[in-house]
Amino acid sequence: MPIYPPAEDSYLMSRILKEQIPHLIKQNPDARFLEIGAGSGIHLQTALSLGIKNENIFSSDIDKRAVSHCNMLGFRCIHSDLFDAFKGGGSVGGTLVPLKYDIVIFNPPYLPSDSREPKSSKIATTAGKKGNEIILRFLQQAKSHLNKNGKIFLITSSLSEDVDFSSLGYLAKEIGCEKLFFERLCIWELKKDL
Ligand SMILES: C[S@@+](CC[C@H](N)C(=O)[O-])C[C@H]1O[C@@H](n2cnc3c(N)ncnc32)[C@H](O)[C@@H]1O
Numbered sequence: 001m002p003i004y005p006p007a008e009d010s011y012l013m014s015r016i017l018k019e020q021i022p023h024l025i026k027q028n029p030d031a032r033f034l035e036i037g038a039g040s041g042i043h044l045q046t047a048l049s050l051g052i053k054n055e056n057i058f059s060s061d062i063d064k065r066a067v068s069h070c071n072m073l074g075f076r077c078i079h080s081d082l083f084d085a086f087k088g089g090g091s092v093g094g095t096l097v098p099l100k101y102d103i104v105i106f107n108p109p110y111l112p113s114d115s116r117e118p119k120s121s122k123i124a125t126t127a128g129k130k131g132n133e134i135i136l137r138f139l140q141q142a143k144s145h146l147n148k149n150g151k152i153f154l155i156t157s158s159l160s161e162d163v164d165f166s167s168l169g170y171l172a173k174e175i176g177c178e179k180l181f182f183e184r185l186c187i188w189e190l191k192k193d194l
Helices: 008-027 042-049 064-072 119-125 133-145
Strands: 033-036 057-061 076-079 090-092 095-097 101-106 126-128 146-157 170-179 184-192
Touching: 008 042, 008 101, 008 146, 008 170, 008 184, 033 042, 042 057, 057 064, 064 076, 076 095, 101 133, 119 126, 126 133, 133 146, 133 184
Parallel strands: 033 057, 033 101, 057 076, 101 146
Antiparallel strands: 090 095, 146 184, 170 184
C-alpha cells in the first residue's frame, strides 16, 4: 500500500481546517500547528495555504515513507509513534521540535481489526480490536503537548467503540460529521478541561 492517499476522512478534515484555522490565526498569528500521522501531507499544505507560517508547522508519522515524503514537500516531519519523539521537545534527528502546540490534528487509524484487511494498509487504517485504541493512546499523551488554549481536531468513526472524552480530561464538541455508505465520521474539537 502506498502512503495513505487522501480519502473521505481526509476531505472532512480539510473542510474543518478551512472553517476553523482562519479564526484561530486571527486570534494568534503565530499559532503553532502539529499534525500526527501526516501521510500525504494534504493537511500541512492546507495549513500553509490558510496562513499558518511554515516555521510553525510540524508533523510526524510512524511510516518512514510518509516522513520522507512530507520532508520532500518542504515540511518538518519526524518519525514518531504518536508523541514519543516529542516528549522532551528539542532536537529530533536534527529537527528542532517544540514541546507544545496551539493546534494539534489527527486523522487516526480508527477501524477495528479485520482479518481480511491486507497487512500493508493496516498501519494507516486499523487500531486494534475496538478500533479506538490509538485514539485513546493519543489522547493520554496529547494533553502534555497542548498550550493552555490549544485545540485538537480529531476524527472518529461510528465503526469503532466510543471514546469518553471527559473521563480523559477533555472538553469535547462535535464540529462536523459525514455519513458514508456504512459509517459516520465525525470531527471533534477538544480542549483541556483545566
Ligand atoms: C488515516 S491516515 C491519515 C493520513 C493523512 N493525515 C490524511 O488525513 O489523509 C493515518 C496516518 O497515521 C499514521 N499513523 C498510524 N499510526 C500512527 C502512530 N502510532 N503514530 C504516528 N502516526 C501514525 C499512518 O502511517 C497514516 O499516515
